[in-house]
Amino acid sequence: MYIDSHCHLDRVDLKHFDDSFEQLMQSVKEHQVERMLCVSINLEDYPSMRALAEDYPQVDFSVGVHPSDAKEHRAKKDQLIQLASDKRVLAIGETGLDYYYSKESLNQQQASFREHIQVARQLNKPLIVHTRDARDDTIEILRDEKANECGGVLHCFTESWEMAAQALELGFYISFSGIVTFKNAQDLRDVAQQVPADRFLIETDSPYLAPVPHRGKKNNPGWVGHVAECLAQVRGVSVDEIARQSSDNYRRLFCR
Numbered sequence: 001m002y003i004d005s006h007c008h009l010d011r012v013d014l015k016h017f018d019d020s021f022e023q024l025m026q027s028v029k030e031h032q033v034e035r036m037l038c039v040s041i042n043l044e045d046y047p048s049m050r051a052l053a054e055d056y057p058q059v060d061f062s063v064g065v066h067p068s069d070a071k072e073h074r075a076k077k078d079q080l081i082q083l084a085s086d087k088r089v090l091a092i093g094e095t096g097l098d099y100y101y102s103k104e105s106l107n108q109q110q111a112s113f114r115e116h117i118q119v120a121r122q123l124n125k126p127l128i129v130h131t132r133d134a135r136d137d138t139i140e141i142l143r144d145e146k147a148n149e150c151g152g153v154l155h156c157f158t159e160s161w162e163m164a165a166q167a168l169e170l171g172f173y174i175s176f177s178g179i180v181t182f183k184n185a186q187d188l189r190d191v192a193q194q195v196p197a198d199r200f201l202i203e204t205d206s207p208y209l210a211p212v213p214h215r216g217k218k219n220n221p222g223w224v225g226h227v228a229e230c231l232a233q234v235r236g237v238s239v240d241e242i243a244r245q246s247s248d249n250y251r252r253l254f255c256r
Helices: 021-030 046-052 077-084 103-123 135-144 161-169 186-194 221-235 239-254
Strands: 002-007 033-038 059-063 089-098 127-132 152-154 173-176 200-202
Touching: 002 200, 002 221, 002 239, 021 033, 021 221, 033 221, 033 239, 046 059, 059 077, 077 089, 077 103, 089 103, 089 135, 089 152, 103 127, 103 135, 127 135, 135 161, 152 161, 161 173, 161 186, 173 186, 186 221, 200 221, 200 239, 221 239
Parallel strands: 002 033, 033 059, 059 089, 089 127, 127 152, 152 173, 173 200
Antiparallel strands: none
16 A cells, blocks of 8 residues: 655646545545545635535545745745644745745745745644755755754655755655656666665655656556556565555655
């Protein structure tokens, strides 16, 4: 059984499931996915996201503002704290820095990132960190704000082993998405081979980044097994072992 540690269920294309969220959930179950973390990207959409999966106890939630939304959807700390008091909210984020798509909002991103870390420390909930083309600043802010006290995960990791090692030193986990299955992602597979067995997660980032053999299609949590299969090959262990390790790691990080 798998756990998808990062998905956006409110954005999955339901037309492939007869426009039925229930059918999506049934399909996910048939693909041996026992649990998933539905991740917030802004607070305006959070209530509808939360309501969509309210009746599905296998769905956990996070609350936060994606760095690309930080300029227009700045979160207030008291609002984050209030929403995160929900017992089904297991994490703060996704937050972080994205200098690839949103470098013009650098100052807003950094301020938002720091505030999310402060809330995570206050509530003792882990962070979900998005980072792209911002290696040095991401690590620097995590260190400055003592993010090691709350921990978290660098999700959909695509950066270098050097950055992964720095994050691991801070107590963070590294999560791999469908990108690790792509033909041109050998450098990332090399990183995946080196991450300790007790510090990696698997995810889909649905509806984005569908893994091979579904690359180019709309992603869904049922395909997280393809990420596990790739990691099993890379790490020289069974798929069952990857499923067990990543699920144990999820529970250790998020189920405090």
